[in-house]
Amino acid sequence: MAMTPKELLNQLMQTEGAMCAALVDYNSGMLLESVGSGMDLELAAAGNTEVVRAKMKTMKSLGMQGTIEDILITLTHQYHIIRPVEKHDGLFIYYVLDRSRANLAMARRKVLEAESQTAI
Template structure:
């Protein structure tokens, strides 16, 4: 893993209350470039593989609807977790983040993720 990705995943873990896991995945290939989890039962790479299908479905939906829009992020709210799929500015990568919803608010999670992920496309 590159130093940038090691720093990226560690910074999220250290600076986001309720952090569960994160991964960085290339959309074209489905390859995960980095992942980190504080829960041994939570595999962010596996979650990213399934969430890649969510991203592709959303791209297909935009195309079918004739919407010329860029996806910033996709939010999935579970009973006790928040999952955010944040797409890079160039649309080639996504960051998948899972947090404990009882320990963080959505606005803080999104802002922190944006802060740390803004350089992903330029660094990979």
């Protein structure tokens, strides 16, 4: 059964250590939906849009084939996962976890599973 964006994000928040999650349009940098707290998600959406654009531009410049599956940013106290939505070009999921409580492998799997069930 397909999930709405809000349902997808709420499902991600059930993961141990989850702090916040968002659905972002990387063409505009706009935050489309968000849940959780701990940071300014509108600012994070705009900033991480630049991360996705930079990686896509670099891949194109290098003549690399394929697509981005996910981008992992490891900070001292947090994990940040950026995952483009495969079925909807131009959108990505942004997911922030508390590093001391989260299981990174499980979080990445949750994002993959949730993303595959999303109807936007």
